[in-house]
Amino acid sequence: MPLRGLIFDFDGLIVDTESAIIDSWQTIHREDGISARPEVLHALVGHVGIETDIWDAYPQTRDRVLLEQRHRVLARALMAAAPVRPGVADLLAEARAAGLRLAVASNSSHSHVEGQLSSRGLLAFFDAVLCREDVPLGKPAPDLYLAALARLGIPALDAIAFEDSVPGHLAAARAGLRVVVTPNPATANHEFPHATVRWDSLQSVTLGLLSGLTASG
Secondary structure, eight states, rough: OOEEEEEOOOOOTOOOOOHHHHHHHHHHHHHHOOOOOOOHTTTTOOOSSSSTTTTSSSOSOOHHHHHHHHHHHHHHHHHHHOOOOOTTTHHHHHHHHHOEEEEEEOOSSSHHHHHHHHHTTOGOOEEEEEOOGGGSSTTTHHHHHHHHHHHOOOOGEEEEEESSSSSHHHHHHTTOEEEEOOTTTTTTOOOTTTOEOOOOOOOOOOHHHHHHHHOOO
16 A cells, blocks of 8 residues: 555654653652652553542642642743654655655644644644544544544555554554554553554654555555
């Protein structure tokens, strides 16, 4: 099958915002002399709608609202400084020049994803941006990827998804897509049983290499 489209996750895949969230959370614990357990946030990467107290190391009397405010301010600053992950911009440029259809499928909000893409000059590459407001269920349900395929007007067999998290790669596989997984530091030790391939990054990944994945079955 010819390769006609690419669908990208955002957080942790295009920009490593997930490490920004975890690093800022650990910094706040450290500033307050509280021992943080990174696995608390690592377990949430790629998920949406999970109710948990990420400040469980603090006494219950500690104001969670103030902790969240501190976390949000610091995380936003770290996200703003985070670079585009290696190889992403080059692949987007090559795909756009070749006439491929491009989309984002993210569990995050439109304001977050489009703001982050726009600030890095990447938003114009994409024909569609699908976010959690657009579908009944987020990842690991396939809804976001199915919606992206519908918006692009191409079948799953003609496209490739790019993910960095377990629920994200499962969502893409459930939508019938081949999935390239490039973990970030928060997911480097996770298992990805539904990945078509797993690479450290998209550095030096070309359309020729990706076309080989669609031609293989």
